[in-house]
Amino acid sequence: MTYDDLRHFADSWGLLAMTVLFIGLIAWPFRKGARQHNHDAANMIFREDDNV
Numbered sequence: 001m002t003y004d005d006l007r008h009f010a011d012s013w014g015l016l017a018m019t020v021l022f023i024g025l026i027a028w029p030f031r032k033g034a035r036q037h038n039h040d041a042a043n044m045i046f047r048e049d050d051n052v
Helices: 002-030 035-046
Strands: none
Touching: none
């Protein structure tokens, strides 16, 4: 494989892979069933800690 072959692959399939990954990461917090987990993560700093 030459540099030109790798460059062509990155320009076509690499861009598609990064786009799919980006959309997946953006959609992950909005998936069904994640509301409670997101709520817990957002409010855990307000919980009392007995170790302080």
